[in-house]
Amino acid sequence: MSFPDRNNPYSFNDFLEWRRNVDYYRDDPFIRQVIRTFAGEEFEEIDAAARAVSAKVSFRWRDLVERIALPEKRPFMMHYDGHHNRIDRIVRPAETEILEKEVFAEAVFSGNTSPWIRLIKEFLIYQNGEACIACPLVCTEGLVMLLEKYAESPETRQILRHCKEGVDGDYGIGAQYLSEIQGGSDVPANVLEAVEVDGVWRLYGTKFFCSATHADYAIITAKPVGSEKVALFIVPSWLPGNKGREIRNGFTIDRVKWKLGTSELTTGELTFNGAVAYPAGPLDRGVANVVGIVLTYSRLTVGLSAAAYMTRAVREAKKYAEFREAFGMAIDHFPLMEENIDRLKMVAERTTAGAFRLYRDFLLLEGGLKAGLVADEPEAVKKKRFDVRELIMLQKITAAWDSTEVLHEAMSVFGGHGVMEDFSSLPRLYRDSAVNELWEGPRNVLLTQIYRDLKRVVDWYKPSEFVGNILSGADEDVLERLGRELAELLEYPDPSQKGKEAVRMWRRWDILCAEVFHIYQDMALSEVKKNRGRVPEQP
Numbered sequence: 001m002s003f004p005d006r007n008n009p010y011s012f013n014d015f016l017e018w019r020r021n022v023d024y025y026r027d028d029p030f031i032r033q034v035i036r037t038f039a040g041e042e043f044e045e046i047d048a049a050a051r052a053v054s055a056k057v058s059f060r061w062r063d064l065v066e067r068i069a070l071p072e073k074r075p076f077m078m079h080y081d082g083h084h085n086r087i088d089r090i091v092r093p094a095e096t097e098i099l100e101k102e103v104f105a106e107a108v109f110s111g112n113t114s115p116w117i118r119l120i121k122e123f124l125i126y127q128n129g130e131a132c133i134a135c136p137l138v139c140t141e142g143l144v145m146l147l148e149k150y151a152e153s154p155e156t157r158q159i160l161r162h163c164k165e166g167v168d169g170d171y172g173i174g175a176q177y178l179s180e181i182q183g184g185s186d187v188p189a190n191v192l193e194a195v196e197v198d199g200v201w202r203l204y205g206t207k208f209f210c211s212a213t214h215a216d217y218a219i220i221t222a223k224p225v226g227s228e229k230v231a232l233f234i235v236p237s238w239l240p241g242n243k244g245r246e247i248r249n250g251f252t253i254d255r256v257k258w259k260l261g262t263s264e265l266t267t268g269e270l271t272f273n274g275a276v277a278y279p280a281g282p283l284d285r286g287v288a289n290v291v292g293i294v295l296t297y298s299r300l301t302v303g304l305s306a307a308a309y310m311t312r313a314v315r316e317a318k319k320y321a322e323f324r325e326a327f328g329m330a331i332d333h334f335p336l337m338e339e340n341i342d343r344l345k346m347v348a349e350r351t352t353a354g355a356f357r358l359y360r361d362f363l364l365l366e367g368g369l370k371a372g373l374v375a376d377e378p379e380a381v382k383k384k385r386f387d388v389r390e391l392i393m394l395q396k397i398t399a400a401w402d403s404t405e406v407l408h409e410a411m412s413v414f415g416g417h418g419v420m421e422d423f424s425s426l427p428r429l430y431r432d433s434a435v436n437e438l439w440e441g442p443r444n445v446l447l448t449q450i451y452r453d454l455k456r457v458v459d460w461y462k463p464s465e466f467v468g469n470i471l472s473g474a475d476e477d478v479l480e481r482l483g484r485e486l487a488e489l490l491e492y493p494d495p496s497q498k499g500k501e502a503v504r505m506w507r508r509w510d511i512l513c514a515e516v517f518h519i520y521q522d523m524a525l526s527e528v529k530k531n532r533g534r535v536p537e538q539p
Contacts (some may be wrong), residue, residue: 012323012520016116019319023058024054024312025058026051026054028311031350033531034352034353034356035050036531037527037531038121038357045117046116046182046297048118050117050121053121053527057124064098064131065129065133069129069425073411074265075092075093075132075214077253088252090213092214100132102123104140107166108141108145108153110165115359115363118361119163122137122301122305123355125137125308126301126309127309127310127423129428130435134262134432135262138301139219140215141253143217144160144174145293146219146289146293146294147234148160149278155236155278156234156278157187159172159217162513163216165215166307166324173215174219175213175215176272176294177209177220177235178209178219178221180205180208184208185445187230187287191223192204192221193205194225202250203277206270207220207269208272209257209269211267213253213266217237218235228440230284231279231281231284231285232279232280233277233278234278234280237249238265250272251273254268254270255279256268256271259435261431261434262433263431296389297351299393299440300359303354303355303358303399304394307348307399309351309403309407309429310344312429313410313426314410316424318332331413347405347406348406350522350524350525354517354521356524357394358391358395358520365385366385367382370385379460381467383461383466384455387469388468389453391520394516397446397447397513398514398517400443404437407426414426429537443510450513454466461520463486463490464479464480465483468483471523478519485512486512489509490510
């Protein structure tokens with residue numbers, strides 16, 4: 001193609017015009033069918049709420065997020081004011097403050113908001129990436145659910161009210177500070193000390209990995225002095241009346257970390273020097289409560305956000321392949337590209353279907369969340385609770401891994417433009433996804449935890465029964481094979497021993513866990529497809 005004036009009139013404007021006008025919910029019939037399938041009778045109410053929030057998420061909030069993500073907008077620390085007073089102010093762009101207020105004003109944790117409405121709002125919000133919103137949302141959710149059980153003092157009841165229902169239109173934001181320098185996921189190895197003096201608990205020591213450091217409140221693990229048991233505490237960032245004066249509650253933010261992704265979100269190193277803290281739950285049940293309640297919601301959210309990232313990435317990659325021409329035809333006409341797009345779409349859809357199905361299973365748990373296994377429950381209830389616990393971990397490692405792979409391949413659809421940060425949001429989502437793989441337990445940690453859990457219950461819950469229950473309805477030959485392999489791996493004498501045999505065993509375990517959860521996702525997707533057409537679809 002040549003032109004007499006040598007100017008090239010090529011433009012991306014048609015693709016950009018489509019992208020500017022996409023409504024994440026209205027233009028996605030698949031997610032509406034997922035909700036119809038798993039939320040059932042609540043669909044009309046959920047649909048109305050989703051349409052309302054999507055009109056914000058897809059346009060105004062999307063644009064705010066794109067501005068927040070600019071490198072020059074990264075948050076930074078101002079440790080002292082002009083009079084040499086220690087303030088540890090986290091300086092964030094105005095767009096972040098605006099977005100945060102508008103998102104939290106949705107009151108997703110209010111007692112008036114159904115769990116399904118909360119879920120679809122979060123799914124749509126997460127399609128914009130972290131944006132200093134995703135982590136604070138899930139941390140606030142974990143804090144609310146913890147205090148729903150353990151808000152026993154006037155202070156913790158007020159914190160719960162602030163985060164759930166808001167106070168004078170202002171909604172409290174939560175964080176969770178668990179990791180210490182000597183062992184990130186090894187919470188029992190924590191050494192942060194809690195001391196009670198005259199009925200007031202105070203914390204002393206350091207935390208090494210503290211995200212959402214701008215939050216109003218944090219769930220913190222610490223050991224009461226003289227005890228080897230970990231307890232949970234709620235620590236306000238500021239005591240009443242001190243937020244405006246920028247006087248922090250007995251701790252300093254020593255520095256913020258420079259991360260690969262989630263760059264809009266500050267992650268800091270903190271030192272506590274007498275911070276006032278309020279116990280949350282029994283002092284000897286901190287690990288059980290943080291794993292059974294707090295991390296459960298975080299791990300569910302990793303699966304949901306992975307589905308959201310993939311949904312947006314595949315939608316934009318598919319449209320770009322329809323728009324972009326090479327060698328005389330749209331690139332989606334090339335067989336390799338067509339196969340690639342179809343496969344990415346399948347993975348995104350099965351991940352989304354699996355996330356919503358697992359949430360349904362989670363909501364149906366008799367008695368709701370509990371810390372650890374409850375010995376006095378009926379066996380059927382105990383097994384169901386165990387199933388959901390393991391499925392949440394299986395989803396976390398599987399969806400997070402698949403998300404990074406899907407985003408990587410979706411970027412390749414754009415060719416060289418795929419890695420241009422000012423061309424699309426996919427590089428940012430890719431980096432956020434890579435960080436998501438590590439939040440709330442890296443892959444190897446959770447693979448080990450799942451193994452230990454299954455080995456611990458083998459006397460009353462046989463491997464074949466576990467597989468049959470979580471994959472009920474799957475092909476009998478597949479169930480028999482998986483149950484047999486699971487039982488064989490659980491009989492390994494000492495999986496902690498180094499050596500080639502142990503490495504082979506853990507490789508088999510990794511592959512088996514991925515296969516089991518992919519089957520769960522495939523069954524969820526099949527359920528959605530079977531339901532398609534039974535109920536008339538609205539645009």
